[in-house]
Amino acid sequence: MKIKKYLFASLFFGMLLFPAMVSAQAEPDDIALAEDKFQDNFYESLKQKGIENYDKAVVALEKCLAAQPENPVVNYELGKNYLSLKDYKKAYDYFQKASVLDPKNKWYYVGMYDVCYQTRDYNQAIVVVNKLIEFSPAYKEDLTALFMYTDQFDKALASINELDEAVGKTPQREAFKASIMKDSKYQLAEKDQLLAAIKKNPKDESKYIALILLYSDSNQEEKAFEIAKKLEKEIPDSEFAQVGLFKFHLNNNDGDKAILAMNKVFESKKIDSKIKYKTLNEFLIFAKNNPQFNADLDKAVSYFDNEQQVAMTKEIGKIFYAKKNWERAIHYLEIYSKNNPQEVEPNIFLLQAYAESAKFDALAKKSSELIDFFPLQPEFYYYSGLANNQLKNHKKAKEFLEMGLDYLLENRDLEINFNIQLGEAYNGLGDVKNKEKYFKKADQLLNQKNK
Incomplete structure (x- = not known):
């Protein structure tokens, strides 16, 4: 020392x-x-x-x-x-x-x-x-944090920009800058600074891309497109220009051109993953309302490594689920469930998507597998009972439902559904007394809920 x-x-x-x-x-x-x-x-x-x-x-x-x-x-x-x-x-x-x-x-x-x-x-x-x-x-890094x-x-x-120029960007400084740039006052100053830097050195790609993102984040898409075009003119083979072009084509509802630009962004080794994630999220929103581009969405996800792909499938599946696009929700949630069988929430989304799309064989098989993983999770017993009722396996449905009731705690909606399915199971078995018992119980719970 x-x-x-x-x-x-x-x-x-x-x-x-x-x-x-x-x-x-x-x-x-x-x-x-x-x-x-x-x-x-x-x-x-x-x-x-x-x-x-x-x-x-x-x-x-x-x-x-x-x-x-x-x-x-x-x-x-x-x-x-x-x-x-x-x-x-x-x-x-x-x-x-x-x-x-x-x-x-x-x-x-x-x-x-x-x-x-x-x-x-x-x-x-x-x-x-x-x-x-x-x-x-090196203590300039500490000074930046202290200013924050x-x-x-x-x-x-000023300190962040100086360090970015001198030693390159870091995740910490990027986070600081993102926090500062939420204020429109700093956005304007940053835009002016970037425009001046581009004028001084029109071959610096990084300044163009920073400006494109700033304009995009503040919904100034036309200006973002102008900068992307300038970049393309100054550096014809620039991969960064595709980021701005992608946004412009997407906003013009020109999916084909947007996809061409997006794929170039994903193929680039120079564009960082944060920008690629942002690009994917924007295309996902577009693809929700334009199902003809579902195959392109699958291809977009494939550009990321396996771990990233799997993490994305959960969120993409939930987005399609919210849109009641059951087929696409199932497609992505199945991928996620296969790689993360230990998670409850996405599996519940998957089972409900099966039920909504009347895939009762798949629902019966998956819910049974999940009961083995989660023997105390009542939702999986419910879905198994529902599937087996629909498949006319009423005895099996009754057994799963009765077991699941033992694990049900303070969930009124699920309790109502359990009683309805038990009524259906006994109805299928020809047991009128128990059928009426469970249907009546479901009605009572429903009335209590609505009071």
Whole structure:
């Protein structure tokens, strides 16, 4: 550690100078004794700190400080121990004194920064971090975050743009920027800045794509298309231009041209996954209302890796489910269920989609499999009973429904449905008494619900 190297160097250097400064005033034996006491106390403090006896370490260091009040290392060590004791004011004061005594040692400012961060004094942390940047530009990342924490969004945005230019983008800075850009004031400034950057360097693809996304997010589709066309003109083989063209064609309801642009976006190795996800989501909304493009939607999903594909199928299936497009909902939910059999919710959506589309064989098979996975989940017993009633397997339906009732807790709607299906099962078995019993129970529950 640099601190340790500095520590021993300081001590050694101090010990060399100390006799020269006091030789005219003290006997050599007295000097050696003072040096020995200082070393003993200092190493005692290190020992006590190592076993987390910070109070005892402080006592030893205070003896060192009495002997050498201007020693920056002693002040720094006192700061560290007081920080461990959560005495933040004393910790900061000692770190600060160490930095005054030796302004060229980065670690004294790091100690001050640690105190500011732990006490959430972010405004003071900014002062300290600006000093640390003189030692290492990497602290500009910390400065950006501190600007965000203190709501200094103008400075944060300037810092983000500077770092993006210098070292490239990071997910953290992207998240910060997205938060800032929700404010239309910053969107306008960012657009102006990007337009100026494009004018200065018309071959920089990244500026075009950032501007296209800004215009798209603020529903300025015509301007987004204009920038995409400019990009295509300046860089004819640009893959980024396809993002803007895709949006334009989609908004013009030109599905064929939108698909051509979308596929180029997905095939690109330069366009990041965030943009690809956004493109897929927009096409999904379009495909919901234009079922002739379902095959193209399947192809779009196939561009992503297997894990991403599977995760998407759940959300896509639920969207088609909400639109009551049962066939497409089943298509995607089956994929998800196969890869995630342990999840309850998407499987319930799948079973209901089977029921809505009268696929009772599939419903009976899948619900039976799910009961093996989830023996305490009443919904799966219900769907098994429903399917078997529809398939005229009334005895099996009755058995599943009666078992499922044992696991039913405070779910009025499901309880009503259980009683209806039990009535159907007994009706199929020719048991009029029980048929009437369960239908009557369903009616009572329904009336209670409607009160």
